Amino acid sequence: MNEIQSMMTGVIRENRKVASDQFMMTVILPPSFPIPAPGQFVMVREANRGEPLLARPLSVYGFQKQDDHAVLELLYRLAGRGTILFSKMKPGDEVALIGPLGKGFTIPEGLTRVLFIAGGVGVAPLIFLLQDRFLTAETEKGKKPIFYLGARNVNLLVGLERLNGLCDLKLCTDDGSQGYHGPVTELLKSEIEGYDPKETVIFACGPTPMILSLGRLLKDNPIPCQVSIEERMACGLGACLGCVVAIRGPGRKREYVRVCLEGPVFDLKEVLPTSSVDMQGSENES
Amino acid sequence: MNPKSEEDRIELQDLTIAIGSMTLKNPVMTASGTFGYGEEYAPFVDLNRLGAVVVKGLSLEPRSGNPPPRIMETPSGMLNAVGLQNIGVRDFIARKLPFLRRYDTAVIANIFGETVDEYRQVAEILNGTEGIHAIEVNISCPNVKRGGISFGACPDAAAEITRHIRSETDLPLIVKLTPNVTDIAQIALAVEAAGADAVSLINTVTGMSVDIERRRPHLANVTGGLSGPAIRPIALRMVWQVVRAVKVPVIGIGGIMTASDALEFLITGARAVEIGTANFIQPAATMEILDGIKDYMIRHKIGKITELIGSLDTGTQGNC
Ligand SMILES: Cc1cc2nc3c(=O)[nH]c(=O)nc-3n(C[C@H](O)[C@H](O)[C@H](O)COP(=O)(O)OP(=O)(O)OC[C@H]3O[C@@H](n4cnc5c(N)ncnc54)[C@H](O)[C@@H]3O)c2cc1C
Numbered sequence: 182m183n184e185i186q187s188m189m190t191g192v193i194r195e196n197r198k199v200a201s202d203q204f205m206m207t208v209i210l211p212p213s214f215p216i217p218a219p220g221q222f223v224m225v226r227e228a229n230r231g232e233p234l235l236a237r238p239l240s241v242y243g244f245q246k247q248d249d250h251a252v253l254e255l256l257y258r259l260a261g262r263g264t265i266l267f268s269k270m271k272p273g274d275e276v277a278l279i280g281p282l283g284k285g286f287t288i289p290e291g292l293t294r295v296l297f298i299a300g301g302v303g304v305a306p307l308i309f310l311l312q313d314r315f316l317t318a319e320t321e322k323g324k325k326p327i328f329y330l331g332a333r334n335v336n337l338l339v340g341l342e343r344l345n346g347l348c349d350l351k352l353c354t355d356d357g358s359q360g361y362h363g364p365v366t367e368l369l370k371s372e373i374e375g376y377d378p379k380e381t382v383i384f385a386c387g388p389t390p391m392i393l394s395l396g397r398l399l400k401d402n403p404i405p406c407q408v409s410i411e412e413r414m415a416c417g418l419g420a421c422l423g424c425v426v427a428i429r430g431p432g433r434k435r436e437y438v439r440v441c442l443e444g445p446v447f448d449l450k451e452v453l454p455t456s457s458v459d460m461q462g463s464e465n466e467s
Numbered sequence: 468m469n470p471k472s473e474e475d476r477i478e479l480q481d482l483t484i485a486i487g488s489m490t491l492k493n494p495v496m497t498a499s500g501t502f503g504y505g506e507e508y509a510p511f512v513d514l515n516r517l518g519a520v521v522v523k524g525l526s527l528e529p530r531s532g533n534p535p536p537r538i539m540e541t542p543s544g545m546l547n548a549v550g551l552q553n554i555g556v557r558d559f560i561a562r563k564l565p566f567l568r569r570y571d572t573a574v575i576a577n578i579f580g581e582t583v584d585e586y587r588q589v590a591e592i593l594n595g596t597e598g599i600h601a602i603e604v605n606i607s608c609p610n611v612k613r614g615g616i617s618f619g620a621c622p623d624a625a626a627e628i629t630r631h632i633r634s635e636t637d638l639p640l641i642v643k644l645t646p647n648v649t650d651i652a653q654i655a656l657a658v659e660a661a662g663a664d665a666v667s668l669i670n671t672v673t674g675m676s677v678d679i680e681r682r683r684p685h686l687a688n689v690t691g692g693l694s695g696p697a698i699r700p701i702a703l704r705m706v707w708q709v710v711r712a713v714k715v716p717v718i719g720i721g722g723i724m725t726a727s728d729a730l731e732f733l734i735t736g737a738r739a740v741e742i743g744t745a746n747f748i749q750p751a752a753t754m755e756i757l758d759g760i761k762d763y764m765i766r767h768k769i770g771k772i773t774e775l776i777g778s779l780d781t782g783t784q785g786n787c
Pocket residue numbers: 222237238239240241256257258259260261262263264265302305306410411412413414440445458459
């Protein structure tokens with residue numbers, strides 16, 4: 182169960198387009214909003230609208246706490262009706278928020294090499310993780326984090342301004358308009374031998390095809406990888422059992438666990454992302 | 468207005484209702500499968516203020532449920548095909564019930580099975596368990612022996628389950644009816660005759676939705692159960708039909724999002740209501756509904772909720 186979570190109304194300070202299909206929303210919240218851990222998410226709904234009915238899960242992209250308020254940043258892709266309606270909201274409009282929810286990333290002890298693998302809007306929780314946990318002591322001890330960031334084309338690469346200087350950035354685009362020409366996982370594959378499994382950890386978030394190919398790439402590789410998984414949600418609180426993903430539980434037994442409560446961050450080697458929402462890749466149980 | 472006198476009147480309001488031998492402090496309960504085992508909502512809801520908590524459906528053995536995707540939002544509602552995933556009745560008693568026992572709120576165990584005997588065994592285990600105040604029987608499950616047709620769609624099968632559970636327990640017995648039938652009043656009459664203390668309705672309405680780009684169903688299970696505001700008028704109509712057919716109390720369920728929705732059901736004759744999908748959208752929905760019912764009673768100078776229940780005035784209409 183989540184220890185601290187709350188339900189609050191936030192006021193939009195800014196809601197702006199950052200790429201042709203992505204927006205960033207900044208929300209002002211009461212200072213009592215619990216501090217989120219990287220990888221956690223919030224359930225977001227337009228406060229005064231009846232439809233769509235359900236809130237949408239969005240990862241925490243940034244968070245700052247001040248004396249008299251807190252600032253929450255969300256980065257979202259226009260995926261369908263709910264997110265398109267979010268993009269039409271104006272400064273001053275209210276959002277209803279539940280959170281922070283879920284189990285975020287765990288930082289193992291004694292790390293020297295940290296790799297981030299992000300596809301598209303999957304960059305959101307990873308940038309928060311990088312900024313929140315890898316600016317200080319950890320990085321001084323070890324090597325600079327390496328951030329593999331992929332998108333369909335150069336115009337869809339977002340968050341670069343937050344990454345500059347914090348890490349070695351490796352950009353990939355599907356059309357070759359910037360950086361490596363091809364998927365992030367392909368670039369990683371060509372470089373994976375250079376990383377020592379004993380001192381490396383990977384944090385990943387992205388679309389299902391990316392997660393599946395990462396699963397294939399790391400199938401026989403001992404580098405640990407934590408991945409944030411997406412599934413449709415209704416409650417976000419562990420009550421509806423709507424958001425499950427299959428994992429290999431104890432004894433390698435296949436079982437369903439809730440992305441909102443046991444996740445959204447899982448060990449890549451345990452999780453079997455069958456569908457996530459688009460029902461592809463069930464043939465690919467890594 | 469003198470604020471003190473208003474406060475006095477609030478204190479004087481009587482929201483208690485009876486379901487069989489059980490007295491509830493108010494008619495606002497949670498619907499099975501939408502409130503987990505209560506603890507998921509404890510950060511948002513004062514569980515002590517609820518009339519009752521109805522827990523997620525329990526079976527004899529744990530069940531893993533259906534593959535994802537399990538849910539899909541639809542106009543004014545949602546489809547779910549969770550497949551009755553649950554931890555099993557024994558684990559519920561060992562691991563979840565102790566938390567609920569700490570609250571002064573009735574706990575109603577929702578149960579289901581694939582055979583009549585499975586239903587009976589779950590009831591047997593629950594009977595005499597401290598902290599269980601009533602049993603709600605979900606009869607919408609496919610009857611494996613009768614070719615997969617829902618128990619709840621057949622008056623004989625519904626009555627048979629009710630009789631078997633009745634013989635196992637003296638706990639108040641609520642039978643939860645499915646709307647996916649031709650004549651819901653007939654099923655209600657059958658379970659009443661078999662010993663049910665109350666009926667609750669409705670469970671979800673079977674529905675479907677298709678992803679046209681992929682030409683695939685949105686749910687891995689193809690079909691699912693529709694809940695939310697979309698089903699409310701259907702639920703209310705069925706409550707109306709059942710209230711007129713049976714003598715036992717009727718509990719109204721289906722798309723209740725606000726106090727005024729709940730009041731529609733109470734006025735139509737439901738003795739209590741269960742709040743389902745609304746919890747997903749507003750975790751404190753039950754509290755808002757309870758407060759709204761109290762406000763309404765003050766506004767209409769109603770001292771006892773029982774005065775309101777079944778007070779619907781149809782004039783000369785609607786009796787045919
Ligand atoms: C823990 C978690 C964190 C997330 N963080 C972010 C984030 O930071 N930024 C962001 O842009 N998106 C994020 N998502 C995905 C986001 O929730 C969905 O894109 C959104 O709910 C779609 O809503 P919609 O109404 O716009 O689209 P819909 O009309 O509901 O659906 C459009 C398409 O998106 C798919 N979809 C619907 N719901 C989800 C979902 N919950 N997850 C994935 N795909 C979905 C549908 O199957 C369909 O293909 C996250 C999802 C989860 C589970």
